Amino acid sequence: MAPLSSPLAPIEAARNLLERISTPALLLVAVSGGSDSTGLLLALHEVLRVSGRDDVQLHAVTIDHALRPEAADEAQAVQSLCRGLNIPHDILRWNDKKPRTGISAAARLARYRLIGEVAETISATAIVVGHTLDDQRETIAMRSQRSAQAGMPGLSGMADAVLYNARHWVLRPFLSVRREDIRDYLAAKGQGWFDDPSNEDDTYERVRVRKLSRDAEPPSREPLLDRTELASRAAAFVSGAVQAYPGGLIKLSADCLGDDPAVIRYALTALTCVAGGRAYPLAAESMDRVMAFVTAREPGRLTAGRVIFDRRKDGLYLMRENRDVPTITVAPGETARWDERFEIVNHSLAPVTVSGGAVAHGEDTTLTTVPAGVLKRAKLSQPRVTPEGAGQGEADLRSITMRPLLAPYDLFLPRFDLDLANAIALSLGRGVYPQLPLQSLW
Incomplete structure (x- = not known):
């Protein structure tokens, strides 16, 4: 399989984004003080300075998660850097009570919430974050360990753009940039960075995978392209097969249930999340059971993922099961x-x-x-x-x-699934999601 792309230099990746962003634009750059986000900020600033462009402005934000005593000083150092570059900068602190378990996931949600608040305040065109090719490799490795099925959509890795909270596009222009090249770029400019000690803590799955995957091959572009095409076909399927009724009842036409099983599975996975109010898809084994039921073409009922699947002559009905419905x-x-x-x-x-x-x-x-x-x-x-x-x-x-609500998409919607999410939203009588603020994809 072809590589995801030849690794890009930080300046080249920054230029690719700035050539494609819809202008005028205000980009909110999330900067932790680590090498990746610091390199992203400096590369964007350098491209804009050298080109003399004034149709794109930068604004930076740093989130102090209040998990390490030195984090406050690191945030101040980022503010000093931004002051020297004449880039507006905000520091927000996560002051909520910290959970005893799942701290990484909670911190991620808090980080996006706080960044989103700044984006809303300044009317940012997009949020830009520094995820790298190394992060992509680790993500694919983690998802591979969790799934024995090589064709699972999640193995395409992180999307290069994600819509947060149905409002703010989060762009990842460094997904084709190696961390080593970012650090070489910073060293050449005499710019330091901070290393978070948690990045070496084997308590975290990503750290364990990182240490095992440092010599792994770069991720392939093929799964990414396959998922984009599959999602597009699933969107067309939903547009032609789905009818929604008041209160959350969803019907798939019987005439469409003989279509490509891969397309039906992809669409049905998302529809099951919507019907059941679940942000995450069913496990592969549960979806196997659902697909076996659907393709059997026999009347009957099956329950999975808080959803009742009721097969009738005229089609397949999906509805939330009457269990643990809140008041x-x-x-x-x-x-x-x-x-x-x-x-x-x-x-x-x-x-x-x-x-x-x-x-x-x-x-x-x-x-x-x-x-x-x-x-x-x-x-x-x-x-x-x-x-x-x-x-x-x-x-x-x-x-x-x-x-x-569209539980799988209203908080985080990967660019892969934008057409599918829009098709489901329209079938439910909702408006479409905001389009990417890009003239073309990088």
């Missing part, structure tokens, strides 16, 4: 997430309770085509809104807004 209270003027499937906005003057149960569908004529058994079962897990303390009475739905 929440939404105060007047408040916005809340319910079951990771709906965003509820209470425009009324009184609190409302949102629970599972039959939802009022009004005069929706599309439901007349749904088998009675499917509709009865689907209603058990659909959102029911009642005024607080009002027994079983329904609230005035005109004062309540319910917006479908």
